[in-house]
Amino acid sequence: MRKNSTMKNRTRTLSRGRIAVVGGGVVAAIALGSTAAFAAGGAHASDGAGTSAAHAVVAVQKQAAGQKAAAAEQAAAKTAAAKKAAAKTAAAKKAAAKKAAAKKAPKITNASWVTPTTGYTLGAGFAQAGPHWIHKHSGQDFVVNTGTTVRAAHEGTVVTAGWGGAYGNNIVIKHGAHLYTQYGHLSKIGVYVGEHVNTAEKIGLSGSTGNSTGPHLHFEVRTTPYYGSAVEPLHFLRAHGVTP
C-alpha cells in the first residue's frame, strides 16, 4: 500500500513537474528534449515537486535567454553584414559611374580626328557626278578662300607632297595600314615626304591648283595612297567623332 502510494506520488511529481514547465509559459521546453528531461529527471531525485519544477523553469529560462542572446547576436551580425554589402554595392556603383563619366569625356589626344580645315562650307560631295570629273567625285570639297590653313585630319606620316596632276599640289598622309588622307588643289605645301605630323597640325594652304574651278580644299579618305581607293569621307569623320 505504501509502495503503491510512493509510486503514485512519483507519478504525480513527474506530472506536476511537466505541468509546471509548460505552465511556466516556456513552450520551448517541450522542444528542448534532453535538457528539459534531464532537469525534470534531476528534480525527481530531490524531494520537493515545487523545487524540481522551479529548477526546470530556471534551466529552460536560462536556455531560452541564451538562445535569445545568440539570436540577437546573430541578427546584429546579419545587419552588419548587410550594411557592409550595401556599402560595397554603393562603392561599386560609384566607381562604375565614374568610369562611365570618364568614357564620355572628350579625349584630347593624338588619336582624335579633326576636319581638314575650318571656316568652310561643304561643296561637292563624295561620288557626286559632274562635268569636272571623268569619274565620280572621289572626295569631299571644303569651300574656303585661297590661303586658308589646311591641317592634318589625324596624326601620321607624309607619303606624298607635290604635284598630283588634276589634284594640283597635293599631300597624302598615312595614318596606319589601309588608312590614308589626301589634300588637293593646295596653293602651298608645308610638309615633306617622311615627315611625321600630329593631328590638326598645319600642313599647307588651300588654293585652286590643278583641275579646279575655284578655291577649295579637296579631301579624301583612302585605303591606299592612290586614287581609286577612297571611301566616303564625311561618313568616316562622323564615325570618328567629328561633325563636319
Ligand SMILES: [Zn+2]
Ligand atoms: Zn574635289
